[in-house]
Each structure stands twice: as structure tokens, then as C-alpha cells.
Amino acid sequence: MSDKTKKDNQSQGQSLHQYQNVVQELDQMLQQKQSNAQESKQSSKKYDNKPKPQDMVNNSATGIKEFDELLDGGFPKGAVVLLAGSSGSGKTIFAFQWLFEGIKNKENAVYITLTEPLFKIVKNLEKMDFYDRDAIEQEKLKIVDMRDSYAGKGFNPREILDFIEGQVKQTNAKRLCIDSITAVAYHYNDKSQIRTFIFELGKILATLGCTTILTSEVADPDKYSVYEVEEFIADAILRLDQIRVKDDFQRVMRIVKVRGKSYRAEAIPLKISADGIEIFPKIHSSLEYRSTGERVTTGNHVLDDMLMGGVIQGYTTLVAGSTGTGKTLLALQFIMDGLKKGEPCFYAGFEESKEQLTRNAKSFGWNLEEYEKKGLLTIRSVYPSDKLLEEHLKDIKQVVENNNIKRCVIDSLSSILHSFDEDVFSGFAIRLNGYLKAHDVTSYFTTTTGALIGSATLAENNLSTLTDSIIMLRYVEMQGKLESVINILKMRGSAHCKDLRRYEITNKGVVIGSPLSDYEGIMTGSSKKIHELEEEGEKLKKIIKEKEEMEGALRNSEERFKDISYSMADWVWEVDKGGRYTFSSGRVKEILGYEHEELIGKTLFDFMSEDEAKRVGDIFKEITSEKKPIVDLENWHLTKKGEKIYLLTNGVPMLNENGELIGYRGVDKDITERKKMEHALRIKESAVSSSINAIAFIDLEGKVTYVNPSFLEMWRYDSEKEVLGKTAVTLWQKKGQYMEIMDASFEKGGWVGELVAERSDGSLFDAQLSANIVKDEEDNPICMMVSFVDITKTKRLEEALRTT
Amino acid sequence: MVEELANKSLERVIQEGNQGAIIMMELPADAYFDANSDTIKLLTDEGFEGIYISFQRPFKNISSFLGEKGIDVDKLLFIDAAASLSGEQQHEDMHCIHISQAIDIDELVKAIYTSLPKLKSKKRFVFIDSLTTITLYKPLSETMRFSEFLVRTVRKDEAENITLIFNVAKDLAQKKFIRDVAFHVDQVISVENQ
Numbered sequence: 001m002s003d004k005t006k007k008d009n010q011s012q013g014q015s016l017h018q019y020q021n022v023v024q025e026l027d028q029m030l031q032q033k034q035s036n037a038q039e040s041k042q043s044s045k046k047y048d049n050k051p052k053p054q055d056m057v058n059n060s061a062t063g064i065k066e067f068d069e070l071l072d073g074g075f076p077k078g079a080v081v082l083l084a085g086s087s088g089s090g091k092t093i094f095a096f097q098w099l100f101e102g103i104k105n106k107e108n109a110v111y112i113t114l115t116e117p118l119f120k121i122v123k124n125l126e127k128m129d130f131y132d133r134d135a136i137e138q139e140k141l142k143i144v145d146m147r148d149s150y151a152g153k154g155f156n157p158r159e160i161l162d163f164i165e166g167q168v169k170q171t172n173a174k175r176l177c178i179d180s181i182t183a184v185a186y187h188y189n190d191k192s193q194i195r196t197f198i199f200e201l202g203k204i205l206a207t208l209g210c211t212t213i214l215t216s217e218v219a220d221p222d223k224y225s226v227y228e229v230e231e232f233i234a235d236a237i238l239r240l241d242q243i244r245v246k247d248d249f250q251r252v253m254r255i256v257k258v259r260g261k262s263y264r265a266e267a268i269p270l271k272i273s274a275d276g277i278e279i280f281p282k283i284h285s286s287l288e289y290r291s292t293g294e295r296v297t298t299g300n301h302v303l304d305d306m307l308m309g310g311v312i313q314g315y316t317t318l319v320a321g322s323t324g325t326g327k328t329l330l331a332l333q334f335i336m337d338g339l340k341k342g343e344p345c346f347y348a349g350f351e352e353s354k355e356q357l358t359r360n361a362k363s364f365g366w367n368l369e370e371y372e373k374k375g376l377l378t379i380r381s382v383y384p385s386d387k388l389l390e391e392h393l394k395d396i397k398q399v400v401e402n403n404n405i406k407r408c409v410i411d412s413l414s415s416i417l418h419s420f421d422e423d424v425f426s427g428f429a430i431r432l433n434g435y436l437k438a439h440d441v442t443s444y445f446t447t448t449t450g451a452l453i454g455s456a457t458l459a460e461n462n463l464s465t466l467t468d469s470i471i472m473l474r475y476v477e478m479q480g481k482l483e484s485v486i487n488i489l490k491m492r493g494s495a496h497c498k499d500l501r502r503y504e505i506t507n508k509g510v511v512i513g514s515p516l517s518d519y520e521g522i523m524t525g526s527s528k529k530i531h532e533l534e535e536e537g538e539k540l541k542k543i544i545k546e547k548e549e550m551e552g553a554l555r556n557s558e559e560r561f562k563d564i565s566y567s568m569a570d571w572v573w574e575v576d577k578g579g580r581y582t583f584s585s586g587r588v589k590e591i592l593g594y595e596h597e598e599l600i601g602k603t604l605f606d607f608m609s610e611d612e613a614k615r616v617g618d619i620f621k622e623i624t625s626e627k628k629p630i631v632d633l634e635n636w637h638l639t640k641k642g643e644k645i646y647l648l649t650n651g652v653p654m655l656n657e658n659g660e661l662i663g664y665r666g667v668d669k670d671i672t673e674r675k676k677m678e679h680a681l682r683i684k685e686s687a688v689s690s691s692i693n694a695i696a697f698i699d700l701e702g703k704v705t706y707v708n709p710s711f712l713e714m715w716r717y718d719s720e721k722e723v724l725g726k727t728a729v730t731l732w733q734k735k736g737q738y739m740e741i742m743d744a745s746f747e748k749g750g751w752v753g754e755l756v757a758e759r760s761d762g763s764l765f766d767a768q769l770s771a772n773i774v775k776d777e778e779d780n781p782i783c784m785m786v787s788f789v790d791i792t793k794t795k796r797l798e799e800a801l802r803t804t
Numbered sequence: 805m806v807e808e809l810a811n812k813s814l815e816r817v818i819q820e821g822n823q824g825a826i827i828m829m830e831l832p833a834d835a836y837f838d839a840n841s842d843t844i845k846l847l848t849d850e851g852f853e854g855i856y857i858s859f860q861r862p863f864k865n866i867s868s869f870l871g872e873k874g875i876d877v878d879k880l881l882f883i884d885a886a887a888s889l890s891g892e893q894q895h896e897d898m899h900c901i902h903i904s905q906a907i908d909i910d911e912l913v914k915a916i917y918t919s920l921p922k923l924k925s926k927k928r929f930v931f932i933d934s935l936t937t938i939t940l941y942k943p944l945s946e947t948m949r950f951s952e953f954l955v956r957t958v959r960k961d962e963a964e965n966i967t968l969i970f971n972v973a974k975d976l977a978q979k980k981f982i983r984d985v986a987f988h989v990d991q992v993i994s995v996e997n998q
Contacts, residue, residue: 118985119948126943133944137978139985148988 060175060211062094063101063130066279066394067253071261077174078209079259080202080233082181084216084224085240090251090272091215092116094240095177096125097276098213103135107174110167111143114183118145130276142171146184155187157197161204168208176205181214182226195229202233224256235259240270246421250388253279269388280390283397283431291315291493296407296442299337300330302512303471306488306497311469314440315492316433318413318463320447321473325484326505327446328352330471331409332361333509334444338407339371345407346399346441348392349381350415357381364509378403384419389428392416397435405441412446413463433466449474468492473503479529486512570670571647574654576663579603579620583665591647591670593640607637627653627661634671646675694767694788697774698728700781702742714767714790716759723760728786733758745771745784754791765792814846814969814993824965825990826958828983830974831934832995839995840933841873843969844880847929852967853879854929855919857912859937862887863900866933881922883915889941907938909946913953920957920966930954932970935982951986 059073068074075081075098085091099109113121121143125131135141144167146160168176178184181201185194205212214234216225224230224237231237237256242249252267269280295310304310311317319327331347338345347368349357357379358368371377378399384392399405410432417425436443447463464470470489475482486503488496499515518529570591574583580603584596592599592607604620605613616635623630630651636644651666688695694711696704704727707720715731717723723731732738733756745751750772757767767788774782814827831839847854858866863884867877880899887894888905901915916930932938932954938947958968970987972979974994983989 117952119945119952122948123943123945126945134977136944137939137981139981143985 060098060107061101061105062098063104064094064097064277064279066281067277070255070263070281071258075211075236075258076260077211078206079211079235080205081211081213081236081238082216082224082230082234083213083238083240084218086219086242087217089240089242090270090277091240092121092124092179093128093272094238094277095179095213095215096128097130099141099175099177100130100132100135102175103132103140108171109141109175109177110171110173111141111177111179112146112164112167113144113179114146115180118143127274128276129274139171142167142173155184157188157193157200160184161197161200164201165204165208168210174210176208176210176212177215178212179215180217181230182217185227185230191227194227198227198229198233205233241267243267269390271388271391278391280388280394282390282427283393283435293493297337298330299333299335300510300512302501303330303486303510306486306499306501306512307469307491308495308497311442311491312494313442314437315468316436316443316445316466317469317471318445318447318467319471319473320449320463320489322449322475325473325475326503326510327448327473328357328360328411329364329505330473330510331411331444331446332357332364332366335377335407335409336366339376342376343406344376344378344403345371345409346378346396346403346405347380347409347411348396348399349379349411350384351412352381354379354381364507375403378405384416389416389420389424393428393432393435396432400436400439400441405439408436408441408443410443410445412448414446414448429463429466464490469496478502485516486510571668572666573599573668574663574665575604577624577661579605582663586667587670591639591645591668592637604637608635609638612636624653624661624664627655629653630664630666634675644672645670646672691787694790696723696728696731696786696788698784698786700783702727702729704728704731705783711788714759714765714788715757716761716763731757733764741769741771742784746773746781749773757788765790766795767791814843824958824967826955826968826987827970827991827993828979828987828989829969829971830976830979830992830994831971832974835995836934836971837869840931840971841870841875844870844931845873845875847931847967848875848879850927851925852927852929853923853925854931855881855883855916855923857883857885857916857930857932859885859889859907860933862890862892862894863897863902864895867897867899879925881919883912883919885912889937907941909942909950912950916954916957927965927967929967929969930958932968934972935970936973936976939976939978939982947982948986951982955988 058077059068059071059075060077060079061068061074083091083094096111099111102109111121122136126133132141136143146163164176164178167173181198185197188194188197214230216230218224218226221239221241224234224239234257236258239254239256240251241254242251244250251270251272253270254267255263255265257263264281266282268282271278271280292313294313295304295307296313297304297310298307319330321327335345335347347357352360361368368377368379372379380395380399382392382395387395396408396410400408413429416428420428433445445463445467469491472487472489474485476485477483484503484505485500487498487500490496499517501512501515503510503512505511518531571584571586571588573581573585573588576582580601581599584599588594588596588599594607605617608616612635616633619633620630622628630649633649634646635649636646639645647668648671649666649668651664653661654663654665656662689708691708692710694714695706695708696711697706699705703725704723705725707717707723712718712720712723715723728742729735729738738755741751741753741755750770752768752770754766754768756764758764768791769786769788771784771786773784776782829839829843844854844856856866856870860866861869863882863886866884866886867880867882870880871877877899882897882900883903884894884900885903885907886892887902889907894902901919903911903915920928920930935947938950942950954968958966968987972982976982983992
């Protein structure tokens with residue numbers, strides 16, 4: 001084999017070796033990434049309520065109590081922790097709190113910064129309670145500004161690593177913080193250089209046995225590092241963020257990964273104050289409560305009886321009622337009962353100040369301050385919005401555990417609900433309930449219901465299903481007064497009294513009376529005595545019966561009216577006081593050609609000519625002004641086709657209960673034919689009246705019933721009064737002859753002939769007479785019509801001719 | 805002798821041309837005042853002009869003391885942070901800037917900043933008597949802020965070297981911090997009693 005070939009082979013071998021190294025590194029990176037992904041997907045282990053003792057030997061405590069509890073003592077010693085978060089999320093504070101905690105545990109520390117001047121960092125620390133000036137001045141906690149050491153010299157990775165190693169060794173540090181790894185790596189342009197630096201850093205840190213926090217400036221909440229390499233050397237990853245909650249921002253922490261430890265992956269609320277960082281992990285309780293079944297008295301013996309001896313120990317009781325019903329008072333009675341028995345009690349108030357509470361309690365003879373001084377009573381008053389929900393829960397937990405509380409009052413849950421989102425509150429209520437039960441604390445939760453009177457709603461937020469017992473307080477109307485009523489709505493695992501009882505708030509507290517067994521409707525808010533209800537029921541039945549009878553009579557009356565009116569009239573109508581049709585029934589279609597609906601809203605005048613409308617309008621105005629009935633008003637309308645028809649209108653005014661005119665109701669009859677007949681009759685009458693022949697009508701008794709003017713002239717009467725009613729026979733000279741003619745007329749239906757007539761003055765004249773019998777439709781004689789012509793002159797002439 | 809030890813070290817520093825250096829002098833309590841005056845004398849005799857920042861003794865007191873030691877006080881500008889501390893009357897003088905009672909770091913910084921250009925000589929110094937007093941009266945962050953300013957001032961422009969000298973009590977617990985972290989001292993002169 002030639003030298004060249006050997007050389008080539010050698011260099012190839014080296015390349016291959018290098019290549020294999022790179023592949024190995026890549027493999028490691030991939031495995032690390034998979035491992036990180038698996039660990040972050042892990043569901044959290046059920047949190048054991050009991051805090052485990054901190055293992056100081058194997059753990060690096062942070063000094064943040066709940067955090068160290070979550071991780072069973074803190075970070076694993078020697079771990080590299082990547083602390084990621086955006087600017088201002090609290091990374092530096094967290095790191096320093098951990099560093100100073102180390103000083104307390106005699107672990108020296110180094111803090112290396114590239115981001116801020118040292119004096120600024122120290123200035124921020126001086127506000128914190130954990131700050132220890134001596135520790136810094138004595139370099140137990142050495143703070144180093146790397147920019148001072150390397151400014152202008154370039155950031156040689158090897159030198160940086162040596163520097164870091166040197167600082168740790170010089171100080172004999174057990175804790176190290178590099179703030180931030182992002183800023184250090186930023187000085188390297190080459191990504192492979194960054195990777196190399198970070199891997200080497202990881203190795204050095206591992207060899208140093210120093211627990212290290214590397215802060216990582218990442219704004220994206222789903223990322224933990226800028227270069228995506230830092231995570232691979234980290235044994236633990238924490239993420240600090242600020243999230244928007246309604247109009248506020250809330251800090252949260254997430255434990256993304258901690259090798260070798262179980263942890264909870266939830267977003268844990270976080271607060272930064274002069275005390276440092278505080279976190280508020282959710283307090284979880286299991287459903288495993290022990291229950292002795294023993295009874296705990298409430299301080300009110302009647303209520304105890306209703307509860308068959310009191311509430312069950314460790315139970316939670318919801319005291320629900322609208323405002324002013326005495327919920328707090330009942331709760332204080334419960335607390336006082338416990339205090340008198342020497343039981344440590346806790347009142348957590350969210351609505352009124354401690355001073356107000358103690359003052360109010362004093363008015364009932366209860367000296368809460370005395371028990372506070374003895375250390376038996378703890379009162380905590382704070383507005384719900386002043387703290388996070390988990391903070392409240394933590395405070396309650398601390399009081400309960402530090403004071404071995406036996407009785408607890410939470411006053412009120414509704415005020416807490418109003419300050420937080422409903423779903424957040426629900427979780428809180430469940431955890432609070434579970435925690436108190438798990439610690440065998442007998443508790444009252446007060447809540448304000450919405451309705452002042454009547455059925456109260458407890459459906460919201462599942463409070464009714466959460467607690468073991470429910471005591472309801474409500475207002476009820478009774479005999480014209482507002483009374484208070486109490487009842488036990490529910491009691492798990494025990495019978496309870498179902499009575500509704502009246503109660504009073506007296507200077508001795510809540511005093512409960514006897515059951516309201518003779519009342520009904522209490523739950524509706526308006527109650528009545530039962531016998532009163534029965535009486536009312538009978539009255540009601542009677543009223544209903546009378547009403548039915550009246551309605552029946554009215555119906556009959558209406559039917560009769562309809563029958564009569566429809567038989568008399570062609571058209572029944574109603575108009576308002578303006579004359580607008582509001583009702584129409586009958587034959588209007590046949591009469592006017594309009595449908596009923598076409599009339600509604602129109603006035604009667606809309607169906608008349610202008611002149612007729614004016615005429616009738618004037619009459620209508622006069623009638624309505626005096627609320628007079630309409631009697632036989634003849635008026636003519638125009639049909640839809642424009643034809644004239646005559647109507648006879650009759651109507652009565654409609655009045656309201658105040659006697660005011662609201663319209664007219666009436667009937668119309670079509671008299672068009674009658675009018676036509678009248679018209680014809682008038683014509684005939686005119687013909688008779690104006691005839692030059694004398695005409696008379698004689699009734700069947702022979703009496704004159706009509707004479708025309710010619711007759712009066714012929715017989716020389718001044719007026720028809722002189723002759724009407726006279727028997728016709730008096731009009732003739734020969735009475736007997738006239739009678740024969742009359743008989744003959746009736747027999748034959750008429751007669752024509754001559755008679756000598758006798759005037760009113762007794763003078764005689766010759767008259768030619770034509771008599772006709774007038775008969776009706778059934779051919780019965782009605783009267784006789786006689787017409788006369790004075791033939792005296794003619795007769796004399798004839799006689800004169802005969803003589804000559 | 806105390807003075808000789810101190811001066812010898814300082815002399816060496818000056819002769820070696822370490823201008824623009826930051827020098828910390830650790831002084832025992834009983835050699836304090838003489839060591840100060842001898843240091844100033846050495847510097848002024850070598851042609852230095854400087855700023856004397858006094859936290860210990862008021863201007864009138866220190867200037868007359870230095871004058872008695874044969875030091876040309878016209879080569880000095882004084883920043884008096886002591887008079888207000890002790891409640892003494894502040895004497896107005898064109899060679900002195902008075903600092904308010906609170907030892908306000910901002911006032912100090914401004915006083916130094918405005919005084920430096922007034923020094924005519926190319927060889928300048930700033931002398932702090934003493935840093936111990938600041939650490940007693942001020943929070944650590946203020947001491948560090950002051951040191952940050954001084955270090956930047958001394959090191960920013962190497963063409964016009966300014967030597968910073970300050971003294972600390974020999975038994976000051978935080979002197980290591982001051983030396984390494986706060987001031988990044990170039991030279992420590994430890995004066996021993998003999």
C-alpha cells in the first residue's frame with residue numbers, strides 16, 4: 001500500500017471518527033429531546049396533603065416553602081436548572097432567593113451577570129427580606145459582572161468557562177447562577193459554537209457538583225431557550241410568565257421538568273413581594289374523609305333539635321338566605337358555642353371588618369376579643385379581591401393547621417364568587433370544602449341568595465351539592481307582615497326535621513319558634529293560614545259559579561238580542577264616537593255590496609254622497625253631543641256599485657264605566673223599496689189631488705175619508721175637515737137612491753151614473769158619478785173611490801134643447 | 805515607621821508609572837491621619853493635583869491640617885462630606901464643594917465630575933478618606949454605584965491618567981469585596997504599625 005494511500009486511509013479514518021462523534025452527539029441530542037418531551041407530558045402525581053420533611057442533604061432548597069414542598073425539598077443537588085421567562089417575570093429574584101437560602105444553609109454561592117450593573121441588582125435585592133448584605137460583602141455570595149472581566153477582550157468560550165470554573169472554585173460555591181445564559185451565548189455568532197459552549201458548560205457544572213441556575217430570556221411561553229440547546233443540559237426547567245386574567249396580569253410558574261422528581265405541571269400563581277417569591281399551588285384533598293358521626297351543637301338548642309342533635313362533626317353546612325336574614329348571626333352563635341367549650345375556632349370574613357364584627361357580636365353579649373386574647377379565636381377579615389384565591393386558601397390552611405381549628409366559618413362564599421370567575425371559584429370551593437373536611441373541621445359557609453322573598457336559588461355554582469347540610473333562611477309574607485322562616489333543606493347521612501319554623505333576631509341571637517304547621521305557601525314567599533285558604537277556596541267557587549251563571553244569562557241575552565235584531569234589521573253595527581265602524585254583521589254585503597271587513601275603520605259618511613254626509617253628520621253631531629239614541633233616522637247610502645239605497649237607522653249610545661260616550665251600537669234596515677212605494681204613492685196622490693174632477697174616498701162604512709180640492713170646490717166646503725168623517729149619503733139629494741147605487745157598486749165592483757148632489761149650502765147640482773171599489777191584494781174591498789163631474793150646465797143645455 | 809512603609813509603596817507605584825491605577829490603602833486606626841497626609845504630600849510633591857474627598861474631617865479642619873504638614877493645598881480641591889455629617893458649619897471656599905447631610909452619591913458624583921477638569925496638572929488623583937465611612941452610612945448598592953462611577957472615570961480615558969486612592973480600615977470586614985468586586989483594585993498598600 002502506498003504512503004499516499006495510507007495517508008488517505010488515515011485521513012479517511014479520522015474523518016470517519018469525527019463523523020461518528022458528530023453522529024453520536026446528534027443521537028444524544030435526539031434522545032435528550034425525546035426524554036424531555038416524555039417527562040413534560042407526564043401527568044402529575046396526586047399531591048399528598050402532608051408536607052414531607054425537607055431533605056437538605058440531597059436537595060437544594062429555594063427558600064420558597066411551597067415550592068420546596070412540591071419538589072420534596074427543592075432542586076436535586078448538583079442539578080442544572082433552566083429558569084426561563086420573559087423580561088420582568090421574576091427570574092433574578094427567584095435565583096437570588098435560592099442563592100441566599102443557600103447562604104443560610106452554609107452553602108457559598110456565585111452569581112454571574114451579563115445583563116445588569118451589579119449595583120442595580122443589589123439595589124433591587126435590598127428591598128427583599130431575604131437580602132443579606134454581609135453575605136455579599138463577605139463574598140459568601142459572590143456577585144460578578146462578567147462584562148467587567150471580559151469587556152473589550154472578546155468572549156472566548158474557553159476563557160469564559162475557565163472563568164466560571166475559577167469563580168466557583170475560589171468561592172467554594174455550592175450554588176451558582178448565570179444570568180443569563182442567553183446573554184452569554186449571544187456573543188457567539190456561530191450556532192455550533194453555542195452548542196459546544198453549552199455542552200462544555202454542562203460538563204463543567206456536572207463535575208463541579210454545583211447546583212446551577214441558568215436564566216433564559218425567552219418571551220414565547222411555549223419555549224424555554226433561545227438556542228434550543230440549553231434545555232439539553234438542564235436537569236430541571238421552570239418557566240415564569242405573566243398571564244392575562246380579565247383586566248389584570250397574574251404571574252404564574254410552571255414546572256416543566258425535574259429529573260428524578262414528581263411534580264405538578266399546572267400553572268401555579270405566583271406573587272413577588274418584600275418577602276420574596278410566594279407560590280400558591282392548588283391544595284388538593286382526596287375524598288377520603290373520616291367521619292365519627294359525632295354531633296356538634298350549633299349554639300341554638302332548637303336548631304340542634306331540628307338537626308337531631310346538631311351538625312355532624314367534620315361536616316360542612318351551607319347557611320343560605322337573602323340579605324339581613326341573620327346568616328352571620330347564626331354562624332357567630334355556632335362559633336360562640338365552640339369557644340365556650342374551649343374549641344379553637346376560626347372566622348374568615350370577606351364582607352365586614354373585624355372591628356364591625358366584634359362590635360356587632362358585643363350587641364348580643366358575645367365578647368370575641370376576649371377569646372382572641374386567649375388564643376382560642378382567630379378572626380381574619382379581608383376583601384376577596386385583595387388576594388389570589390389560592391392565597392386565601394393557603395391563609396385558611398395556615399390558620400387551621402397552626403391553631404388546630406375545630407370550628408370554622410367562611411362568611412361568605414357569595415362575596416368570593418363575585419370577585420372571581422365562576423369556574424375558578426368552583427374549583428376553590430371544592431378544594432376548600434375538601435380541605436376542611438379532611439381536617440375534621442366542622443364548618444359553616446354562608447351564602448346570600450338572590451330572591452328577597454320566595455323560592456331561593458341555590459343552583460348556581462353547585463353549592464347545594466357541595467356541602468353536607470343546608471340551612472335555609474328566608475323572608476315570608478304572613479298576614480300582612482314580613483316574617484323570617486328557617487328550615488333544614490338537607491343533611492347528609494342523617495334524618496332531620498322537615499319543619500318550617502318562624503324565627504326572630506333578638507338580643508340573644510337567633511331565636512327559633514314552633515313549626516308553622518297551619519300555614520301553606522310559605523315557600524312561595526306569601527303564606528296563608530290553611531282554614532283561610534279553605535274559606536277562600538269556597539268563596540272562589542261561589543264566585544266562579546255566579547260568574548258562570550251570569551255568563552250564561554249574558555249569552556242568552558245576547559242570543560235573544562241577536563235574534564231580535566237580526567229579525568228586525570238587515571245590518572247590525574257598532575261605531576266609535578267618531579263614527580268609525582268597529583263592528584259589522586248581517587246582510588251588509590247584499591245591501592251595500594261591501595264585505596264586513598271593508599267597513600271596519602271607515603265612517604258611515606264614507607258611504608254617502610257629500611250632501612247626505614253633511615246632513616247626516618250634523619244630525620249625528622247633535623245626537624252624540626247629548627248621548628241621545630238614534631231613532632228612525634232615514635238616510636241614503638251609496639252602494640259599492642254607486643247605486644242609491646235607503647236605510648232606516650236606529651242606534652243606542654255606548655258608554656264606559658265613567659259614563660263617557662265611546663260609540664254607538666245600532667241596526668240599519670233597507671227601506672229602499674218602501675221609499676220607492678212612498679214615492680209612487682206620492683205621485684198618485686198628487687194626481688188625485690190636482691184632478692179637476694171631484695174625487696172622494698169612502699170607507700166601507702160609507703164615511704168619507706178623503707176628498708180632493710175639486711170636491712171641496714164642487715160641494716162648496718171650505719175645508720176637508722167639514723166633510724171628512726161624514727157619511728157620503730149626506731152629499732146627495734135623494735139619500736135612498738145613493739144607497740142603492742152604493743150597494744150595486746159593491747156588488748158589481750163599480751157604478752157610473754148621474755145623481756143630484758147637495759152642496760154644503762143646500763143648493764143642488766147635477767153630478768155624473770163614477771164609483772169604483774178599491775180592493776187589497778186578496779181582493780177584499782178596502783174602500784170606494786168616487787169621482788164626480790158637475791154636469792148641471794150640460795143638463796140645462798140638454799133640457800133647453802129638448803124644449804125647443 | 806508607618807509613613808515610610810506607606811509612602812514607599814506608593815512611591816513605587818508612582819515611579820513605576822502606574823498612573824490611572826486604583827489603589828486601596830489598608831490603614832490601622834492609629835496611623836490613619838499621618839498616613840493620609842503623607843500620601844497627599846508625596847503626590848503633590850511629585851507634581852500631582854488632586855481631589856480630596858473627606859468623610860472624616862470637615863474642610864477647614866483637614867485643609868489646615870494638611871497645610872501644617874507643608875502640603876500646598878492650592879494643588880487640592882476638596883469635597884467636604886464631613887461637615888454636614890457632624891453638623892458643623894460649612895465654610896465657603898473656592899477650593900471646596902460641600903455635600904449635603906445625606907452623603908448623597910449623586911452630589912458626590914457631580915462634585916467629582918465638575919472638579920476634575922479644574923485640575924491643571926496632567927497628573928491627577930482622587931483621594932477618598934475614607935471608604936469605610938461610606939459603607940457605614942450607605943446601603944451596599946450606593947457604595948457600589950459610587951465605585952462604578954469612580955472606576956469608569958479612572959479607566960475611561962487613559963490619555964489623562966487619574967489615580968484613584970482610597971483608604972479603608974484595616975479590619976474592615978468587607979474590604980475583600982471592596983477590593984475585588986466594587987473597585988477592581990490594582991494595588992493594595994497595607995500599612996502596618998511598627
